[in-house]
Amino acid sequence: MSEGKINKTVYLKDYCPPDYQIKTVHLSFYLGEEHTRVYSKLSITRSLGKKTPLILHGEALKLLSIQLNGQLLTESAYQINSESLTLHQVPDYFILEIETKIYPQKNTTLSGLYVSEGNFCTQCEAEGFRRITYFLDCPDVMATYTTTIIGNKEKYPVLLSNGNLIDQGDKENGEHFAIWQDPFPKPSYLFALVAGKLSSIQDKFITLSRREVNLSIYVQPHNIEKCTYAMASLKRSMAWDEQVYGREYDLDNYMIVAVDDFNMGAMENKGLNIFNSKFVLANPETATDTDYQYIEGVIGHEYFHNWSGNRVTCRDWFQLSLKEGFTVFRDQQFSASQSGSVVKRIEDVNRLRTYQFREDAGPMAHPVRPESYEEINNFYTVTIYEKGAEVVRMLHTLLGETGFRKGTDLYFERHNGQAVTTDDFVKALEDANQVDFSQFRLWYSQAGTPELHVQSSYDADQQTYSLKIKQACPPTPDQPYKKPFHLPLTIGLLDSQGKDIPLQLVGENNRIKGTQTLEIKNQEETFTFENISMSPTPSLLRGFSAPVKLHFELSDKERCFLLAYDNDSFNRWEAGQQLAVKIILSLTKDYQEGNLLKVSSIFIEAIAKFLENYKTDNQSFIAQLLILPSEHYLSEFMEVIDPEALYQARTFLRKTLAHSLKDYFNTIYHQLTSEKPYSFNPQEVARRTLRNICLGYLMMLDETEIHQRCFHQFKTADNMTDSIAALSYLADTKSTERESALSIFYERWKQDSLVMDKWLSIQASAKRDDTFEIVEQLSGHSAFKLTNPNKVRALIGTFCQNNLVNFHHPSGNGYKFLGEYICKLDPLNPQIAARLVSIFSFWKRYDPKRQTLMKDQLEQISRSPNLSKDVQEITLKSLKMN
Template sequence: MSEGKINKTVYLKDYCPPDYQIKTVHLSFYLGEEHTKVHTKLSITRSLGKEAPLVLHGEALELLSIQLNGQLLTENSYQINSEFLILHQVSDQFILEIETKIYPQKNTTLSGLYVSEGNFCTQCEAEGFRRITYFLDRPDVMATYTTTIIGNKEKYPVLLSNGNLIDQGDKEHGEHFATWQDPFPKPSYLFALVAGKLSSIQDKFTTLSGREVSLSIYVQPHNIEKCAHAMASLKRAMAWDEQAYGREYDLDNYMIVAVDDFNMGAMENKGLNIFNSKFILANPETATDTDYQYIEGVIGHEYFHNWSGNRITCRDWFQLSLKEGFTVFRDQQFSASQSGAVVKRIEDVNRLRTYQFREDAGPMAHPVRPESYEEINNFYTVTIYEKGAEVVRMLHTLLGETGFRKGTDLYFERHDGQAVTTDDFVKALEDANQANFFQFRLWYSQAGTPELHVQSSYDVDQQIYTLKIKQICPPTPDQPHKKPFHLPLTMGLLDSYGKHIPIELVGENYITEGIRILELKNQEETFVFKNIPTKPIPSLLRGFSTPVKLHFELSDEERCFLLAHDSDPFNRWEAGQQLAVKIILSLTKYYQEEKSLNVPSIFIEAIAKVLENYQTDDQSFIAQLLVLPSEHYLSEFMEVIDPEALYQARTFLRQTLAHSLKDSFNTIYHRLTSEKPYSFNPQEVGRRALCNICLGYLMALDETEIHQHCFQQFKTADNMTDRIAALSYLADTKSTEREAALSMFYDQWKQDSLVMDKWLSIQASAKCDDALEIVKQLTSHSAFKLTNPNKVRALIGAFCQNNLVNFHHPSGDGYKFLGEFIRKLDPLNPQIAARLVSIFSFWKRYDSKRQVLMKDQLEQISHSPNLSKDIQEITLKSLKMN
């Protein structure tokens, strides 16, 4: 292990309420060009029955002075080290004043107060506030904040913080100040400050009760024309939350600031959200439909946090999913209401199965509510967010729309202004509905992805259909034995015409028309359906009602039937996906055995029927039906992952479909190509998606004429969606148009940082043989910046996570490149470096040669001097992987 400090494990079982509470916080920031001084005045009260010393968190701080009840303390009155400031002699109530000096301009971690493009901004979640001043930096310490910011008026004309503006004015020597007051108690992780040269757009929103709220979005002046979509999304989110959850906004203003350098997507600081500019800035020329959708979703997510995260926050970081899982579910509901529930559900499930299921099977597997952690930044994971949202979704399914709303109403009423736990959330839902979710709570405490093994039988004489279901949850490192989960399985039975068969269970005296929710609570369950006139085709796990791996043998004909006839659109898509998985895995095996490859005609015919309905069905949905399972998802079905074989097998299926259905793809592409001006609405998004999917299949034919059509779309497109689709397809070819298009794109957009991220990502993801060399060259390009997380994700992340065939080249050169990059990045930004090192965590899933090469990089990283806590935890757990 490195020469850095050994990580200390924090355990949920050791949680204790704070020894002290901070009632009020007065902060004064004196912004400087080399350093910033922070004066903090705290009103502190000892918790009843506590006799412990006052221990304040602090990191990377220069202490200037401490005053206790107005008396200056000498150095022998306190203890100080790199993590804490300790005062032993304090009374039950007292005023503590602390002055610190910090260096935001040198803060590359992007945690605490730092400078981005000349502007000051903050990121305090999870433990960034301790990089600003000494404090009880934990979420269960909630105080009211008054913040005064003082800075040069010319350099920093805009001064923002949480709450309402209560004073502002000019000072001597060209300085000015602004004072903000937040009337709602909050933990320190929700504190925010922004200062700089920013322009803004303004709007208003009138709440249901008639209060007028001022809305502001602040950006760098040259980006002011790219904020309209974000503002419209905010107003839609505010109206939706009132209607869906009865939640009104509570302050006089709501502010958003976009910054270029940001570790996360956005941050829900009370009344002053700070966003990665990627999730604010959009116009048709620079942003794709996907960008528009992400902006709408993230805007909604951070706004919804005002109640599910801010007004009610988490007691400790083990409860992180209390706010994140619930809020992700809420933003998924919102996005589904805006752009279509079916495609949104498909996208969410795709992300869950591709990344969260993989996480559940790896060395960093943890429950939705972890039992322990070493570095909390490593637990901002897809398990906390996406699986946490699925747990909330199951509660919604079990209770129904009305029951769930009753439960959340009680939750918001009961715990407003408190720091609580996931148990408190579930208890409110129980109490409002007289329900019992004792067993259901295992979803919060047990890690891993459950598997459902289903067997069926049909008795034609008795007209009885039987489903036997066994649930298994594989062991994880810290939990070798799992108890059965309480889970909802939404299902239906279809006849040979695709019509619903009424569902009546033996032992019950009522019939369900259409769908039925089966509640599974035991390891093995048997469900017997009576009065079933013909052998049915079951449609199981409709809408992906529970986050499991479903094992149920269906014939290719039955899957094609469901793809064509299932009334549940999600299961139509799922039938096609699982048939494609089966085919690609068979092709993979044939490729490994050097046998000839062929695609079953039944699949080609099924896709042909999908294409026939392109004018009558939802075109966004049709586009989803045409997307083959990703290599990431496919790899989860292989005992030993073979990236080369998977890539070749998937490519062969894609090319076969393109050859067999060329005329259909060509017809649809040309009929859907439109010269109408860009508009962002579900119909146009669907049209563009299907049109570009068809172009992608045609480009798989690698024909000169099609290359020229694609290049023409690239040159003439009036929007980034069509332009970037064409560029990405050209980048995967060896055509003469490839370099011309990349060069033209760069020349046109080199001044736009976010568009340059797309340019970097497309080249990093291209499957050309020299992809790694291109990526290496781009690390020295002016479009790349090591200290900017978006650039790192766009180039390094895209290559290592999206270009599997090249990253996992047998030479190990991709692994060496990533290892060197991680060692270079870790001293600058441990959080982003940790995201990259987790790519090595699954080294045991590959062949022995690749295992040796990846393990070697992990060992080299682990022995780096002064390794961050973030990296230490992941590398150590990865190396211990069985």
């Protein structure tokens, strides 16, 4: 550990309401080329009975002056250090005026006020506002803000902040000003400021109550033609939130700004959302279908935060999932309504099981509502977001759509304008529906992924079918013992024809057609169904009704039966996935033992049946079925992860399918070719996806004719989806077409930063033997920029996190490469460096040689001078991993 740096742990149990509240905030920014002066005027009230000193947060600030009730304070009246400003003697109510100097042009952390491509912008969540001025920078301090921005009119013609524009005009010396006022009290993390040379597109939205809202999207002038889809997504989001949740927008303006340098996807600042450019900019030539889907989802997510995050915000950072988990669930609902619920659910579960389940089993495991943290930036995790969304989804399942809406209506009504907790959220759902969710709250306080072990039995004489269910949750670092969870287990029973059997539990009068949701509450319980005339095939955890690992023995024949007939599309897909998991893990073992690799025909025949019916079946579903489980997901089934063996086994299955089903893939590829211009809609997305997956399988055959076909698609494609698919397949080969395609792509798109991210990522993900050397070369390429998070994620993140076979090469070169870049990044941008450190967190899951090599890198990182709190926390917790 770097000398002299000890992280302070913050505990939920120590939470106390703030001793002071700030009621109004007046901010004035004087934007400069070398520094910016910030003047704040705060009206502050001491909480009744409190006599503690006033301690304001502050980082990387140069204090110029302080006035208390109009009196200039001398240095003897306050104390200042690198993290705070303390005033020991203050009255019960007072006006505090503070002037500071900050240096946005040098702020590579991208937290607080910084400059991106010549434009000023902010990122204040979680604790960036303290890098702007001294303040009570915590979410339960809510104030109204009036913001004045002054800057050079030629360099910064656009001046934006939260709320409504109340005045603007010119000043002397070529400067101008704008004054913005936000009438809604908000915490400082929702403050935003943008200034620069920006162009905009404008639109309007008429709310249910017939109010007119002005909509604006601001981007750099050369990107103005790429905003149309984002604006359409925004309007669909606004209409959907009114229809499904009854939530209207509340300001006169809703503004979005896209910037290239951004640590996150986007930020929901009240009325002025700041976005990473990749989640706003799109046209068919530069954006893929996936990009369009992400844009719609992220636009919706940030808009939905206006109520689930802004109007009702979190009391403290332990409650982060109050806004993020709920809002992720809302954006998942929205996206499913636009593009199809089944495929969206598959994508969401895939992400959860690949990354969140892994997090639950690692050194950074934590509950949805953590009990402690050292650096809050490290807790913007898949547990907070995705698992938090699954917890809300379970509440939705248990209450039903009507009951859940009643609960959320009460939640918004009861807590409008307040900073509250996850308990407050659950309490509103309880009160609205007269139910008790005391046990359910364990989902917020217990870490880890529960496991359900299910056994079944059929009694032909009694015509009953029983499910015996045991639940257990493995210990996590801070929680060795777990209480039973309350969870919904949605099931169906299929007869010999694949039809759902009506379900009736013994002792109950109602007979439910098809799917039934069982409420699991005990460590062990049995559910018995009567009037079951034949031994059924069970379909368990339909729709992935709870974020658990299900252990239930099914034969390959039974899984193929579910794959063919299950009425729950998610479970049809899941049956195929589990068949593939079993096959690949068996191949992995054979590879390790030097045995001949072979694949049972049952899986190939099952896939062939779907390909035969591709014209009449759901093409999106078939496409998902053809995507084999990822190496990340497969690795969770291995006690000791063997990246080489996993890669070889998965590749062998892909090649086997390619050889066995070549005629199907050829036919589908040609028949799904279309001469129509690009359009983004569910049907066309499904067509392109299935066609390109078929091309991917054909490329596994490594035949010259197919390489040429792929290169032809690359050259002639009228859209980025088809172009990038072909390029990614070529990038994996040693064909002559590979270098030509990469060169053509670069020359065409070298001026487009976001497209260059794709170019970097494709090469970093290639499974060639020389990929590491290529990545090293690209790290010195002009297309790569260490201070831009998107570039780091595209090249270093893709190689180290997604290219397992090359990153984990026994030489350890990948580990050394990552360790060096973490140390380079940490002084510049600790948040991005910390994300990269987490890749090393699972070092003990590998063989002894790899363990030693990864541990060496963690130890070297821990000894780095002036290590950030972000990186230090993850590094030390990883080293302590049991």
